Amino acid sequence: MKYLLAATAIMAATVVQADEKLDWVEAEGTVQEAMDRLEAAVEEAGATVFARIDHGQGAKDVDMSLPNSQLLIFGNPKLGTPVMQENFRAGLVLPLRVLAVWDQDKTWFVYQEPHQMLISVNGDSGVEEIDKMHEALKSLTEKAADAN
Numbered sequence: 001m002k003y004l005l006a007a008t009a010i011m012a013a014t015v016v017q018a019d020e021k022l023d024w025v026e027a028e029g030t031v032q033e034a035m036d037r038l039e040a041a042v043e044e045a046g047a048t049v050f051a052r053i054d055h056g057q058g059a060k061d062v063d064m065s066l067p068n069s070q071l072l073i074f075g076n077p078k079l080g081t082p083v084m085q086e087n088f089r090a091g092l093v094l095p096l097r098v099l100a101v102w103d104q105d106k107t108w109f110v111y112q113e114p115h116q117m118l119i120s121v122n123g124d125s126g127v128e129e130i131d132k133m134h135e136a137l138k139s140l141t142e143k144a145a146d147a148n
Contacts, residue, residue, distance in 0.1 A: 021116045023138070025109040027100065028147035031056075031068040034107045035100040038072055038144035045140060047076040050095055069101040079129040079136070089121040096133060098141060109141040 027034035035052065042049055051073040059066040075095030084090045094117075099110045114133040 021113050022110055023113055023141075025141040025145050027107040027109050027141075027145040029107060031070055031100045031102050031107050033147065034109065034144060035070045035072060037147070038098060038100065038109065038140060041140045041144045042072070042074045045076075045136070047074050047136075048095075049074045067102045069099060072098050072100070074098075076136075079132055082129050083118070083133075087118075087122070090118055092121045093117040096137060098137065109145060111137050111141065113137075 027037075029037075039049055039052060049072065051071075053071040053073070055069045055071060056066050073095055074097075080090075080094045084094065096114070097111065101108055101110060114130050114137070118130060
């Protein structure tokens with residue numbers, strides 16, 4: 001039964017990936033190392049790290065298992081505030097989130113493109129800050145993906 005639940009969870013995650021536009025960036029090293037680099041890159045860029053959640057450890061704490069994965073929640077109020085002023089529902093999907101996960105024997109950064117996130121809450125108004133958010137996600141994950 002335990003394996004059936006795990007298989008169901010994996011299939012459900014696959015369906016979500018198929019339904020939403022997710023960007024995947026292959027990262028060098030372990031999930032921990034990649035996330036350390038991403039957190040440093042975010043802080044170096046002047047954004048605020050609000051939380052870092054270790055999903056794998058959370059599963060272990062309740063005697064369950066997940067692939068090694070961590071979520072970084074971060075943002076820059078100079079970009080996010082104008083978007084939320086345009087549509088308060090944007091607060092449901094902001095600040096930004098990047099998942100570092102071990103999948104298919106590799107470490108990956110996975111994030112949803114900001115326009116897609118905001119469309120999910122009827123909040124994509126074409127505000128220029130949304131494009132800047134996407135550029136930031138892309139450049140930060142690409143920078144952190146490289147261990148050198």
